[in-house]
Amino acid sequence: MILDEKHEEFRARIRDFATREVEPRSRELDRKGEFPWDLVKRMRELGLLAIYVPKEYGGAGLDTLYYSIAVEEIGRVCGSTGIFLAAHSSLGVFPVYYAGNEAQKKKWLVPMAKGEKIGSFGLTEPDAGSDAAATKTTAIQEGDEYVVNGVKRFITSGSVADVIVFTATQDPSKGYHGISAFVVEKGTPGFTYGKDEEKLGLHGSITSELLFEDCRIPKGNILGKEGDGFKIFMETLDGGRISIGALALGIAQGALDASVEFAKRNKRAGKPIYKAQSTQSMIAEMATEVEAARLLVYQAAALKDAGLPYLKEAAMAKYYASTIGMKAASMAIEIHGMLGITDMYPVERFIRDEKLMEIGEGTSEIQKIVIARQILGK
Amino acid sequence: MNFDLTSDQKMLQDQVRKFADTELAPVAPEIDQSAEFPWENIKKMAKLGLLGVVVPEKYGGSEFDFVSLAIAIEEISRVCASTGVIVAVNNSLTTYPILQFGNEDQKNKFLPPLCSGEKIGAFGLTEPNAGSDVVAMEATARPEGDHYVLNGTKRFITNGGEAGIFVVFAYTNKELKHKGISAFVVERDTPGFTLGKHEDLMGIRATANCELIFEDTKIPKENLLGNEGDGFKICMNTLDVSRIDIGAQAVGIAQAALNEAIKYSKERKAFGQPICNFQMIQSMFAEMATEIQAARLLVYYAGYCKDKGMPRFSRESAMCKYYASSIAVDVARKSLQIHGGYGYTKDYTVERLYRDAKILELYEGTSEVQKIVIARDLTK
């Protein structure tokens, strides 16, 4: 047990929910590309949609460690449901919690925390991914409103979300300093959706294009001050990295668990698979790296909870967990042999789902640059 | 587990770090070349209480926990891998089994000189034909009156050439296989105990690695640790603990390799700018730093399991040893790569770190043995 009893009891509760209710749905969600409305409803009932938000705003009043455990345990059985939870909590809920004023918190944070509304985060654009300063979406003030024009792409839960935090520039010549963060609600005139993406994995998660065409939003929808956008989304991404690390970790643990179970149940050439040294070697590597990833994720979460700097540690957690997760998923398929590439076993889904963890919320290359800058003191 | 160190662990880290930088670092290159056992520094470390970190005060120790021991070993190994393993062997392979399995008389007799630096400890397990496969050992100890008669050869014994107190394993009953192995405390001046070949090692060169030869060596019966047949259990239990320290040693060496690479990359220019500006170099730094931190956390976690009194933590301990040693070798390789040709010369520390790192994957159970321990535990 790495964590104290309270956290481990919480884990046991989430694992119970995940194995009894989420796991049986995971294959179907993946096959049909279906959004898990039923599981969202259950997670709402269980109070999982804003774990680290104080109770006064409708959250569970717990900490980042609890939240990481929840994402990890759900990710262990279903990446799609896991990414929904991570995107809603870290990307939809967080910026409003972090930068919203009291009125904004009442209006958007409380219903999102309670799960009455689904949250999403519109940062990425067709030509601005990890390089967010290249944001082209504009928000020009006209009277009491901002007029928004632009396109956001690869937005998790975008077309199912009720509350979308997005970034736009008021002055592209100012680079980072010209960017502000706003909230747009579903159904606002001028705000529509493009196509939902067909993806390699995470089929049960919606990835949308958001279209703003002379979309007018009230002035009161800006989070923080004009020009705060960069600070808000950086802080959002720092925390988001912990949740993607947790999700990558969960999928890696799922791959390891599936491998151990398969190796114990099945024989190859008349011998239990788990007794072959080549299997033992893979299982040992996977298990060690999964444990190391878990410690990195929890450390980043614990630092955040303690109010200490965690930028480097969160980047390490996300980079490492996704890297070893891909390796673990690949080894899991090898241990399963030909069966591993069929949908009779979850491991082929794991490798497809895990790939996103190396890309979303800052690619591994970006994480490495963040880490290197920190250790070089730049 | 606590992701932040306690107040006294932080102080220990601070003081050991300063001591290591000031006292140990300057002689590290010399003793690497001369292979001279660093007695002077061992005495200084004894004064600080680094030779019996987990031993209770009443036996002359410092009475800290195992996470603290790992922190100390990391800091020492960061500047001198030889000194790091000398201290690790004294702490976890000698004082620990005596403390854990010895009786009161044995503790009173052997622990104080091991803590004070009067005598250094060694662990006689490996034999020419029995490494990771412990049961293949050939040494025997035959009871005879009030003593045992020990015969056999132990090889690759760290501290062997300079130690005064040895924990030695031998069969008291070969037919019982692993249940017939017993553990003894043997003193250096016992008649019939001589030193054989001194190994000329690739790395950790100042560790007096030596062969021990026992020819009808009479060991007093009161020097038996535990009961007859407890040897295998003592050995396995001790290795679970000592692997934490090898993990810590690996983290120290890896951290040193990263630090050296960072320093070099800021000074060295290529194509008009310091090489630390290049993405390929930064990518290596990020990988190195992340893996070192992961290894450090695995070491602390294994230490935490021991401190918590978990009855079994073989898997956690094997994980930290296997992982930390693998990444240490890789981090040293990357550091040398960043240094380019200069790293291949003795003008740069990384040349020594690269040689020192390799042993980590070999001793106290090879990486392959660690993997078997981990996989068996997961599939049992």
Add this chain to the structure above:
Amino acid sequence: MELIVCIKRVPQTAEAEVKIDDSGKDIVKDRLTFDMNEADSYALEEAILLKEKFGGAITAVSLGTAEAEDTLRIALAKGADNAIRIKAEEFGELDGYKTAMIIKEAIKDLKFDAIFTGCMATDDSYYQVGPVLAETLGVPHATLVSKIELTDKKVHVNRELEGGLIEHLEMSLPAVFAVQTGINEPRYASLIAIRRAAAKEIKVLGKDDIASEPKLNSTLEELFVPPVGKRAEFLTGTADEVSARTAEIIKEKGLI
């Protein structure tokens, strides 16, 4: 002997890339390490050496935030008997004078034969605390102290001057010594001493415990990194290349 040592916890900036924070009046401290001010660790060692020779007790005093208690614990582990932290967070901006006056207020009722300070703190370099303490407590002082010898209530003190000169003074106790680095070899705390120090109590004083809040003598306007001049030339290459180039430059400039 009753001895007092003043200790400051300072950021280690010698090898770090120092950046100015948003206020323009402080540096970014997020990832810096902190430690006992270098000269203070020599001052502490000098006090411990005197205590070992003549007996008595040492009180370590620090004006600092809660983290300064870590530094005071190191002092306790090395040989101090008591420790006092004065809450810096309650006193706002500090200069050398105000710092000294606050410490003076905190210790004025303690009996002492000697007070030791480092000759300067590496973070603000005021060189003031020792002299101001001595003047306001009405006792003699010596700065840049490089040797202290005590015989029959007389103290022989060496001061390190520019140009390699040493000034030898005779003083009487009580007195304040602002100690120069290198005067001794500061010891390391043993593990047992660390464990014992961890359990010791540190007395904490706040604004309410100080009779009146001393005034600032100066206020900080701005902290900045000066623009880099072009006068320095960095030599790179092997040791041989660098020494060859150094010799050339010396000849070129006609320095020899």
